[in-house]
Amino acid sequence: MQSxxxxxxxxxxxxxxxxxxxxxxxxxxxxxxxxxxxxxxxxAKINWYDLLFFEKTxxxxxxxxxxxxxxxxxxxxxxxxxxxxxxxxQSKSSFGLKVTLTKxxxxxxGLGSASSDAAATLLGLNRLAGTxxxxxxxxxxxRQLGSDVPFFLTGPLAMCTGRGxxxxxxxxxFPFGALVVTPNLSVSTKKVYENYTHNQDLYGTLSKKINxxxxxxxxxxxxxxxxxxxxxxxxxxxxxxxxxxxRFEGLSGRKVCLSGSxxxxxxxxxxxxxxxxxxxxxxxxxxxxCESRVVYxxxx
Numbered sequence: 416m417q418s419x420x421x422x423x424x425x426x427x428x429x430x431x432x433x434x435x436x437x438x439x440x441x442x443x444x445x446x447x448x449x450x451x452x453x454x455x456x457x458x459a460k461i462n463w464y465d466l467l468f469f470e471k472t473x474x475x476x477x478x479x480x481x482x483x484x485x486x487x488x489x490x491x492x493x494x495x496x497x498x499x500x501x502x503x504x505q506s507k508s509s510f511g512l513k514v515t516l517t518k519x520x521x522x523x524x525g526l527g528s529a530s531s532d533a534a535a536t537l538l539g540l541n542r543l544a545g546t547x548x549x550x551x552x553x554x555x556x557x558r559q560l561g562s563d564v565p566f567f568l569t570g571p572l573a574m575c576t577g578r579g580x581x582x583x584x585x586x587x588x589f590p591f592g593a594l595v596v597t598p599n600l601s602v603s604t605k606k607v608y609e610n611y612t613h614n615q616d617l618y619g620t621l622s623k624k625i626n627x628x629x630x631x632x633x634x635x636x637x638x639x640x641x642x643x644x645x646x647x648x649x650x651x652x653x654x655x656x657x658x659x660x661x662r663f664e665g666l667s668g669r670k671v672c673l674s675g676s677x678x679x680x681x682x683x684x685x686x687x688x689x690x691x692x693x694x695x696x697x698x699x700x701x702x703x704x705c706e707s708r709v710v711y712x713x714x715x
Contacts (some may be wrong), residue, residue: 525675
């Protein structure tokens, strides 16, 4: 299945697609002096999108409206609003702006939708204002908005280190399909990190293995490890997610990976027409009330 184009122009208005991501691996190297955790994660964009619709207005005001199947806050508490203000101030643009966010990707699921929305806002306003900045030139603004935001300016596949803001793009393509399950549960990333107990030996073992595979461009083998060092912390806070993962693995016959700090989980597959996957979707819906969807790697 092909990815949709990121930008669509309708008259003077601009639509920008903001893709979700999954973590193919997520390692924790330890806690930093600034209180944050040093991470090493391979992230991949998927073809599931929030939509941002930008319109210039005559009034020198900024309006944000949110709709869609998933909730997102209107106004200043939304990262989209903050991204608009930062971009307009830095670029010294004086036009008014009306933004409509259609929220399709649930928050608190480890799929990065708020960060992706913020990055899409920077990219969209860069086009709308005609400033012609490159992704590299937008990075300082992205870093002000959140650790995952820089990844969404690049990609579609990258190794992210530091707090997640240091991006090393992975150039070999990794085509994949995945079944993503989204429980009706919003997980607090802050609480998962606060609850995390570091295991330096595990980090050393996994890091060596994953870096070796990266050097060989064996992304498929890396993904099969299904390494997420935040999983234990997340499941300790939400035991129902561990039960869901075990059932998901039993029904799919595959390793099931937690994305980010959760709550979304996924398994990779070769052929979406496999009867076992469709049965898995219906059974998880019936037993856990979980929504699921088939996704593919995004091309940009």
